[in-house]
Amino acid sequence: MCTTCGCGHPEQVRIGELQHTHSHSEHQSAVKMPDFSQSVFHSMKPSIHEHAGEQDNTQKRLLKIEQDVLGKNNRIADSNRNLFNYLNLTVFNLVSSPGSGKTSLLTATLNSLKNDRNCYVIEGDQQTENDADRIRATGVPAIQVNTGKGCHLDAQMISDAMMKLRPQENGLLFIENVGNLVCPSEFDLGEKAKVVILSVTEGEDKPLKYPHMFAASKLMILNKVDLLPYLKFDVEKCIENAKRVNPQIEVIQLSAATGEGLQDWLNWLQQ
Ligand SMILES: Nc1nc2c(ncn2[C@@H]2O[C@H](COP(=O)(O)OP(=O)(O)OP(=O)(O)O)[C@@H](O)[C@H]2O)c(=O)[nH]1
Numbered sequence: 001m002c003t004t005c006g007c008g009h010p011e012q013v014r015i016g017e018l019q020h021t022h023s024h025s026e027h028q029s030a031v032k033m034p035d036f037s038q039s040v041f042h043s044m045k046p047s048i049h050e051h052a053g054e055q056d057n058t059q060k061r062l063l064k065i066e067q068d069v070l071g072k073n074n075r076i077a078d079s080n081r082n083l084f085n086y087l088n089l090t091v092f093n094l095v096s097s098p099g100s101g102k103t104s105l106l107t108a109t110l111n112s113l114k115n116d117r118n119c120y121v122i123e124g125d126q127q128t129e130n131d132a133d134r135i136r137a138t139g140v141p142a143i144q145v146n147t148g149k150g151c152h153l154d155a156q157m158i159s160d161a162m163m164k165l166r167p168q169e170n171g172l173l174f175i176e177n178v179g180n181l182v183c184p185s186e187f188d189l190g191e192k193a194k195v196v197i198l199s200v201t202e203g204e205d206k207p208l209k210y211p212h213m214f215a216a217s218k219l220m221i222l223n224k225v226d227l228l229p230y231l232k233f234d235v236e237k238c239i240e241n242a243k244r245v246n247p248q249i250e251v252i253q254l255s256a257a258t259g260e261g262l263q264d265w266l267n268w269l270q271q
């Protein structure tokens with residue numbers, strides 16, 4: 001369970017195969033409405049004092065669970081890191097809100113790099129193999145992790161996906177996290193760096209509204225710059241906002257659609 005937002009149940013996580021085969025159940029609706037009929041709130045009418053005491057205990061319990069969850073994740077992330085080092089695998093964790101262009105950036109990147117380096121991708125989404133299919137179309141191996149109700153990838157999911165991916169030494173591994181600017185910032189996967197992708201359609205205030213993600217990232221890619229002529233988006237202000245929460249953050253302006261700025265990103269990866 002993610003204690004940041006309370007989402008996710010490990011039993012719903014599905015790690016796919018290297019090749020996608022459509023199962024019958026995948027085509028059926030997997031989303032079920034929760035049953036609120038048993039909700040404890042129906043029967044609870046505490047006094048204000050009782051309520052305050054309960055809230056205190058609940059806060060303490062939540063803090064304890066969060067420490068346990070993140071502690072366990074960090075231990076598995078360390079073991080992932082050891083494996084990545086052993087394989088001399090360079091790993092980047094791509095994070096962003098839904099639709100900012102992670103998969104588009106990855107396909108453009110892989111088409112440029114795949115002939116020179118062994119590249120691999122682990123894709124994270126709540127449902128569907130769509131993104132892994134888009135990656136495989138470039139000829140690069142990809143494993144899809146479906147997190148069900150979960151809003152982020154965790155280190156155990158990456159460890160499980162690695163068992164199926166079995167990458168060769170000296171390669172590059174890209175992890176595309178679930179589209180979400182909140183929870184993925186807290187979960188170390190063992191990566192070398194987090195790269196946050198922000199598209200110009202999202203507004204220049206996002207680094208201030210979601211500071212943890214921008215603080216945890218080494219690089220911010222400002223994507224979809226081809227759309228700037230049609231939008232009211234202040235690039236300088238956005239970069240200033242990102243540097244307010246993380247003075248060290250590097251910035252690359254890019255369009256995954258036109259290829260503008262792609263070379264800057266490839267140079268950054270090379271470094
Ligand atoms: N104009 C423009 N559109 C882009 C660019 N990059 C991505 N898109 C479009 O943005 C939409 C979302 O792109 P994706 O690459 O699927 O975004 P994503 O971050 O992988 O999305 P999720 O995995 O669902 O979170 C698609 O319609 C892309 O064609 C860009 O640089 N310019």
Ligand SMILES: [Mg+2]
Nearest residue numbers: 102103131176
């Ligand atoms: Mg995607």
